[in-house]
Amino acid sequence: MTDAQATPQKNNDLQLNADEKKLTKRLFWRNMWLGFDMSYTRQQGVAWDWIHAPVYKEIYKDDPDKFWEAMKRNMEFYNTTPNMNGIVSGLAVSMEQENAKAPAGTFDTAGISGMKIGLMGPMAGIGDTFFAGVWGLILAGIGISFAKAGNMAVLLVSVIGLIPNIAVRWYGQKYSYKLGSKYIAKAVQDGLMTMFTKATSIVGVTVVGGMIATLVKFPLVFKTKINGNVFALQKVFDQIMPSLLPLALSVICFVLLRKGKNPVLVLVGVVLLGFILTFLGITGA
Amino acid sequence: MLLYQAFIIALFVAWGKWIGVYGSFGQVMPFFFTPVLALLLGKDPVNALMIDAAIALAFYGVMQIGAVLPQDTGFGGALGLGFALILNQKPAIGVALAVPISMLAVVVWNLLKFWFTTNVEIFDKYIDQRNLRKFNRLWWIQMGVYIFTYFILAFLAVLLGTHGIKAFVTSIPKPLLSGLTVAAGMLPAVGMGMLLKFVWNIEFLPFFIAGFVLAAYLKLPIMAISLFGVVFGLVMFFIDRHINEVKKSNNLSTANNVNSDDEGDFFND
Known part of the structure; x- marks a missing residue:
């Protein structure tokens, strides 16, 4: 095949025909439900099956045996960031379609499970870092600064926040469905996923550094007179470094959590610290 | 009511x-x-x-x-x-x-x-x-x-x-x-600690310091700090990609040049 022949076909690769459009649309809406029904044993396994049941039914409409076999097979353990699931889901559905077309015994369905298990980890790595971590963090940070001032522009922040969520769901599913496993596998193998997660984490760490200085409050009110000069504790600390105490407090929390201390204990500890220092007259509102 | x-x-x-x-x-x-x-x-x-x-x-x-x-x-x-x-x-x-x-x-x-x-x-x-x-x-x-x-x-x-x-x-x-x-x-310090624990890697320390300094000394708003974060992230991403490519081409050339390496050794001797 020459290049000239290959090019138009390549363009067609990304076009969905009417049946595929119906299928991917259905999958897109059902995938919104992935976060429901978490269980200790299978996490999102049952939700995966409920989401894909109508799609499998369409794929295996001529063969109920294969449909129920697929339902049973996909009840396995599954857990990823719901926003990222479109990518895995699109791939899985295209593989199920291959399975439906293949003559009995020629398609190894273990490949579908292998792909799901192989991808859910990297996808959760990126998804949790980006959506739960960085994106949610930035949106909440900007939202808080608007909301604190009672500014209704906060509503706009929420709408903008939805864009990457929907885009990753829709285009992730579409492209993984059409382009197939080799592209995604190549991205994982090339370390592209790891590099992307790392870049996202860097954004997160930078923002956290900034948030500590702006959002964590450690207001010192302690004042005394020494030799007729007013000695204000807050001023002394500010001269060393602005936001020194919020930084110290956050780093202490981080070290304790990293050592495996229970978050609830750390939280209670911080609340107690706030009360005790206020009763001693060192901090105040 | x-x-x-x-x-x-x-x-x-x-x-x-x-x-x-x-x-x-x-x-x-x-x-x-x-x-x-x-x-x-x-x-x-x-x-x-x-x-x-x-x-x-x-x-x-x-x-x-x-x-x-x-x-x-x-x-x-x-x-x-x-x-x-x-x-x-x-x-x-x-x-x-x-x-x-x-x-x-x-x-x-x-x-x-x-x-x-x-x-x-x-x-x-x-x-x-x-x-x-x-x-x-x-x-x-x-x-x-x-x-x-x-x-x-x-x-x-x-x-x-x-x-x-x-x-x-x-x-x-x-x-x-x-x-x-x-x-x-x-x-919020507790939440910050949780987030740091989740993404922490000692290599990220410079970015953490940069974010803190941008806010504490330069008083930049969160949006600006986020954009700086994106700059840092992109720079590291491109560096990593470059390193990755160099590594890959090195692997390829060592695989292809086994014979020439042998010759080189031969002539050096």
Whole structure:
């Protein structure tokens, strides 16, 4: 095949025909439900099956045996960031379609499970870092600064926040469905996923550094007179470094959590610290 | 009146639980429904936003990673906001109520998840029986119970708890209230610690320092710091990609040049 022949076909690769459009649309809406029904044993396994049941039914409409076999097979353990699931889901559905077309015994369905298990980890790595971590963090940070001032522009922040969520769901599913496993596998193998997660984490760490200085409050009110000069504790600390105490407090929390201390204990500890220092007259509102 | 308020707050809580899971929309839409709640309760939406901002700050950085939920910030936050609104209280009171409620509410989720886990076997059974109708029915029952549990809990909490909480709130002595405000201001430190623990790698230390300095010394707003973060992230991404490519071409050339290397050794000898 020459290049000239290959090019138009390549363009067609990304076009969905009417049946595929119906299928991917259905999958897109059902995938919104992935976060429901978490269980200790299978996490999102049952939700995966409920989401894909109508799609499998369409794929295996001529063969109920294969449909129920697929339902049973996909009840396995599954857990990823719901926003990222479109990518895995699109791939899985295209593989199920291959399975439906293949003559009995020629398609190894273990490949579908292998792909799901192989991808859910990297996808959760990126998804949790980006959506739960960085994106949610930035949106909440900007939202808080608007909301604190009672500014209704906060509503706009929420709408903008939805864009990457929907885009990753829709285009992730579409492209993984059409382009197939080799592209995604190549991205994982090339370390592209790891590099992307790392870049996202860097954004997160930078923002956290900034948030500590702006959002964590450690207001010192302690004042005394020494030799007729007013000695204000807050001023002394500010001269060393602005936001020194919020930084110290956050780093202490981080070290304790990293050592495996229970978050609830750390939280209670911080609340107690706030009360005790206020009763001693060192901090105040 | 209280009945209506309890109903509205319960509806708000149930809606929050729903939108929090459906498409994970709640995660990226903080504050969106706060003004609606305030209007339905006949309160000032701007004031509601301020209360909600204080609560969000106390929960800042607390996030669900994998399946572990340290605090139910959705339930606690909604109830803290609701109580502060109907009792016409300061933001600090909202925080004081939201934090303990969020810690207690995790128990509810753990119980629900336990029930979901016992249901897995029943789902398995329906698949073995090839009964899709029953499979779907159990799914919707679970969904209904999930939403309704939070609805009824919030409803009862407001209906039965408001008088007690009102008595408690009005009897809080002044020093305790300022202690509370200080503690609420310190709480984001815990969330920051959680986030750092999640992404930490010693290689990220320079970016952490940069973010801190940009805010503490240059007083830049969060948006600007985020954009700096994107710059740092992109720079590292391109460097990594370059290193990766060099590594790959090195591997290729060493694989191809086995013979020439041998020759080189031969001539060097």
